[in-house]
Amino acid sequence: xxxxxxxxxxxxxxxxxxxxxxxxxxxxxxxxxxxxxxxxxxxxxxxxxxxxxxxxxxxxxxxxxxxxxxxxxxxxxxxxxxxxxxxxxxxxxxxxxxxxxxxxxxxxxxxxxxxxxxxxxxxxxxxxxxxxxxxxxxxxxxxxxxxxxxxxxxxxxxxxxxxxxxxxxx
Numbered sequence: 001x002x003x004x005x006x007x008x009x010x011x012x013x014x015x016x017x018x019x020x021x022x023x024x025x026x027x028x029x030x031x032x033x034x035x036x037x038x039x040x041x042x043x044x045x046x047x048x049x050x051x052x053x054x055x056x057x058x059x060x061x062x063x064x065x066x067x068x069x070x071x072x073x074x075x076x077x078x079x080x081x082x083x084x085x086x087x088x089x090x091x092x093x094x095x096x097x098x099x100x101x102x103x104x105x106x107x108x109x110x111x112x113x114x115x116x117x118x119x120x121x122x123x124x125x126x127x128x129x130x131x132x133x134x135x136x137x138x139x140x141x142x143x144x145x146x147x148x149x150x151x152x153x154x155x156x157x158x159x160x161x162x163x164x165x166x167x168x169x170x
Contacts, residue, residue, distance in 0.1 A: 034147070034162045042146050042163035044170075047129050054135060054170070056128045058084055058146050061121040062159045069117035072152060073107050080153025081105040082115055084126055086134075089143035089165040098144065099134045102126070115150075122159070124148065135170035142170045 040060030047053035062069075086098040104126065107115040113126035135142055143165045150159040 034145075036145070036164040037148075037161035040148065040161045040163050042144075042166055044135075044144075044166055044168070050129060053129045053131055056084075056086065056130055056146065057125075058128070058148060058163060059123075059125040060148065060161055060163075061118065061123045062150060062161060063121045066117050066119045066121075069122040072122060072150070072156075073115070073117060075152065075154055075156075076107055077153035079105065080151050081107065081109060082113075082124060082126065083147075083149040083151060084128055085147045085149070086128075086130065087145055087147065089145050099130060102128050122150065124150070132170060141167050143167045144170075 037060065041058070043057045045055050045057070047055045064072075082104050084102040084104075086102075087095045088098055089095055104110060104113065104115075109115055109126070112128075113124070115122065115124050117123070135144055145165040146163045148161045148163070152158070
């Protein structure tokens with residue numbers, strides 16, 4: 001009987017060690033860009049209004065029913081809206097914020113974007129003009145991505161999404 005009790009303790013300890021090892025193996029390094037959210041995209045082009053800038057075009061949808069999307073927008077409180085935060089994705093380093101976060105209060109927000117309910121969720125689009133020097137954040141190939149955040153402003157949880165990283169010689 002004592003052998004069975006010892007065997008149970010041994011099996012339980014092995015399972016716990018295997019679980020901890022499994023969790024550690026699955027953790028990505030802190031410097032890796034978060035996995036991009038399905039359907040959330042980033043495109044970068046020259047800003048025709050300002051040759052010293054690039055235009056970042058971010059688009060996507062937070063998946064939910066159209067009714068839930070309408071409800072979130074109708075209960076948007078003061079201070080609620082969208083945040084777009086541009087990050088440098090540098091392997092081996094913590095990803096730093098490029099410039100200041102770009103926040104837009106209310107829905108649909110100012111010209112250059114929208115925040116609207118659609119049949120498959122809460123759709124967003126934003127064009128952000130960024131100085132070219134801001135994206136040239138290191139001496140080699142630059143990698144950037146954008147974190148998108150819907151802030152309801154009423155204490156409810158934020159919605160977050162990430163674009164794919166884009167590499168280039170900015």
